Amino acid sequence: MLRKLYRATLLPSFALVLLGTMWTAVLYQVRQERLAARQEAVLQAHEQARTLADNTGYLLRQADHASQLFRVKFEEAQGQLGLAEFARPGGLLASLIPPRLELPVALYRNDGSLAESLHGRFDDQVADQAFFRALAERDGDTARVDTPAVGAHAAQWRIRVARRLVDEQGRFAGAIVLLVDPAWFIEDYDRVQTAPGGLVLLQSRVTGLATGRVDDRLFHTATLRFGPGAQPEEVRDLTPVDGVARLYARRALPRYGLAAVVGHTLDSALARAERRRDLYLGSVGLASLLVLGFTALLTQQSRRLRRSTEAAEDAQRQLRAAVDASLDALFLLKAHLAGGEIVDFVLADVNERGAAMLGHPRAELLGQPMGELVPAWREEGFIDKYRTVLISGLPLEEEFATRTGEPRWLQHQIVAIDGGVAVTLRDITAVRQSIAALRESEARLRTIADNMPAMIAYVDRDEVYRFHNRSYQQEFARRGVQAIGRPARAVLGERRYAELLPHIRRAQAGEKVRFEEDEGERSFEVMYIPQADDGGHVIGFHVVRNDVTAQKTEQRRLLKLAQVDPLTGLANRAGFNHKLQEAMVQSRDQHTLMAVMYLDVDRFKPVNDTHGHAVGDALLKAFAGRLAHALRASDTVARLGGDEFTIVMEGLRQPDDALAAAAKIVGAMRAPFDLDGTTVRISTSVGLAFYRDADLTPAMLLQRADELLYQAKQAGRDTFRADPAFAALPATSDVA
Numbered sequence: 001m002l003r004k005l006y007r008a009t010l011l012p013s014f015a016l017v018l019l020g021t022m023w024t025a026v027l028y029q030v031r032q033e034r035l036a037a038r039q040e041a042v043l044q045a046h047e048q049a050r051t052l053a054d055n056t057g058y059l060l061r062q063a064d065h066a067s068q069l070f071r072v073k074f075e076e077a078q079g080q081l082g083l084a085e086f087a088r089p090g091g092l093l094a095s096l097i098p099p100r101l102e103l104p105v106a107l108y109r110n111d112g113s114l115a116e117s118l119h120g121r122f123d124d125q126v127a128d129q130a131f132f133r134a135l136a137e138r139d140g141d142t143a144r145v146d147t148p149a150v151g152a153h154a155a156q157w158r159i160r161v162a163r164r165l166v167d168e169q170g171r172f173a174g175a176i177v178l179l180v181d182p183a184w185f186i187e188d189y190d191r192v193q194t195a196p197g198g199l200v201l202l203q204s205r206v207t208g209l210a211t212g213r214v215d216d217r218l219f220h221t222a223t224l225r226f227g228p229g230a231q232p233e234e235v236r237d238l239t240p241v242d243g244v245a246r247l248y249a250r251r252a253l254p255r256y257g258l259a260a261v262v263g264h265t266l267d268s269a270l271a272r273a274e275r276r277r278d279l280y281l282g283s284v285g286l287a288s289l290l291v292l293g294f295t296a297l298l299t300q301q302s303r304r305l306r307r308s309t310e311a312a313e314d315a316q317r318q319l320r321a322a323v324d325a326s327l328d329a330l331f332l333l334k335a336h337l338a339g340g341e342i343v344d345f346v347l348a349d350v351n352e353r354g355a356a357m358l359g360h361p362r363a364e365l366l367g368q369p370m371g372e373l374v375p376a377w378r379e380e381g382f383i384d385k386y387r388t389v390l391i392s393g394l395p396l397e398e399e400f401a402t403r404t405g406e407p408r409w410l411q412h413q414i415v416a417i418d419g420g421v422a423v424t425l426r427d428i429t430a431v432r433q434s435i436a437a438l439r440e441s442e443a444r445l446r447t448i449a450d451n452m453p454a455m456i457a458y459v460d461r462d463e464v465y466r467f468h469n470r471s472y473q474q475e476f477a478r479r480g481v482q483a484i485g486r487p488a489r490a491v492l493g494e495r496r497y498a499e500l501l502p503h504i505r506r507a508q509a510g511e512k513v514r515f516e517e518d519e520g521e522r523s524f525e526v527m528y529i530p531q532a533d534d535g536g537h538v539i540g541f542h543v544v545r546n547d548v549t550a551q552k553t554e555q556r557r558l559l560k561l562a563q564v565d566p567l568t569g570l571a572n573r574a575g576f577n578h579k580l581q582e583a584m585v586q587s588r589d590q591h592t593l594m595a596v597m598y599l600d601v602d603r604f605k606p607v608n609d610t611h612g613h614a615v616g617d618a619l620l621k622a623f624a625g626r627l628a629h630a631l632r633a634s635d636t637v638a639r640l641g642g643d644e645f646t647i648v649m650e651g652l653r654q655p656d657d658a659l660a661a662a663a664k665i666v667g668a669m670r671a672p673f674d675l676d677g678t679t680v681r682i683s684t685s686v687g688l689a690f691y692r693d694a695d696l697t698p699a700m701l702l703q704r705a706d707e708l709l710y711q712a713k714q715a716g717r718d719t720f721r722a723d724p725a726f727a728a729l730p731a732t733s734d735v736a
């Protein structure tokens, strides 16, 4: 599990570390370059601020010198030096300060009044002003520099250079004053060049007043303040001039109480660094995408590879397990060549069962030549067989019995593989034993089946004959058909198959079926016995067919005997009852009219008494003959016993038909009977009952006919009596 996790995360982790390192390095570089750019900008600003400070300092020193020169000349001229002389072209002032600057200059008397002035407006009286008082009071030859404001609203200011003048006695004689506009340094005088947006500024550190320029725009301010910056040369603009972020550097002019400031916009300072930053970030971004894409691709590939490797390993493990668990001993043999000839086979692989068969652990067997490992194999010609299979490429399968030890049967399979053969050996002793046992038991069953008188067969689930015994064989041979392996439909023929199909279906549904089958003169009792498999599913059925023709004939004979009167050959009482029952059922089903006659010979007893029983019997036979003669073939005549007869008449169209028949019978019996030379005269009486749709039993109907017979006897015999409900004709018919 951990290994899997390790494998799955290794590549992405590597990619992440790589990306992290790349990004860290690039961000560090960007930061460093930014810092360097800042530093460079500050240094450049500082250089420029120094240049500005130097320029300013220089001019102020020149002004200072000019004032000093004036004082010296003033003193030499005993106060008789005027400004016109001093500032004339090519004069003293022009030797120090370029005339084009038209530096404002003024001369004050010792009382503070303005003596004269050039190039600018000066206060007329300065006796009250601090600089003048300081000059008047303090002796010394030092110029006094200060930075007074000159415009109350515009926050404009000037750098004022003032120097004490003395007379020849060294007394205070007034002052020379030069005014320098700081804007000169900013705008004109050796102008400092900056990148667009850059700021150049001169500030009085005493008053805080400042004059500066952004590009060509001049400004004055009294509110600008600077604080310490990140680097030594750097200052921070606490009250921004125009909201533009800049990097400032300042250079102080301590002697004049001034400071020169140059600022570069952050944008211009960092422009190059930012361009490089964009390039770096773009490059590293692209590289990251490539790394990610590549990693994803590699991860996917490696996952696929891992999966297929795992699947292959799994399959190999399963195959190995299956091979080891196999019932067969399996040997993979590599051909061993010597001089281009196969001389032996080396055991390249063997499964557990194979190793057990050879009697050594598997590891010891691998790489061993078979000829040495099992010399018996060579002796029994196995090595030759392997060679033949390898050369021909044709597989070989055989079964053989072992010659040594306990007799065993082995199945031997040899197939050619690349450079050798695969051999499987399976112990089939048990299979062969059970096959032998099965064959024996089958032979026993066949003997039994063949010696049974019944025809026995087996039909499988596809209705194909799979077995039959000898009796059935004779039956099929008699019909000229071959049954084994053929479907019942073809063997039986369409007609018989259709007749038997309902029974077949019942047997297939699992029912034991028994039925009788007639084939011409012959009768068979047939049984279908379903055969189920272990799961209880019907897989076919057995047919047991017994010839019962003899029993049937005998049965019919016995049945007939029981229903026939031996004297007259007519149906006896049982036959009559059977017939009456049937006729009544049919009449009821078909709503037809039927009739039953009950007859008795009148005064039969005297015949017996006079002529003997033999004549009596002969009379009964003759009587029966006349009855049959007087009736339709479809009428059934029976002798119930003694001199009593009955007749069943079915399918009568009308009652008259029966009445007419009764009359005919009565008439027919009046003629004398000639019985072997003995003439006998008798008559008969008849009771006639009808039946149609009535709720009567056969016994009740016969009883009714008997009652009517009684009525005929009562009426004097030699007549008939019929059911009055049905008799359209007169109930009696005394035929003359």
Ligand SMILES: Nc1nc2c(ncn2[C@@H]2O[C@H](COP(=O)(O)OP(=O)(O)OP(=O)(O)O)[C@@H](O)[C@H]2O)c(=O)[nH]1
Residues within 6 Å of the ligand: 600, 601, 602, 603, 604, 605, 606, 608, 612, 613, 614, 615, 616, 617, 641, 642, 643
């Ligand atoms: N020869 C002969 N006589 C029989 C047979 N069975 C019964 N008998 C006789 O038949 C006679 C029947 O007589 P009954 O029907 O009772 O009387 P009957 O003389 O016919 O008089 P009625 O029927 O009243 O007219 C009896 O004497 C029986 O012994 C037989 O099989 N053969």
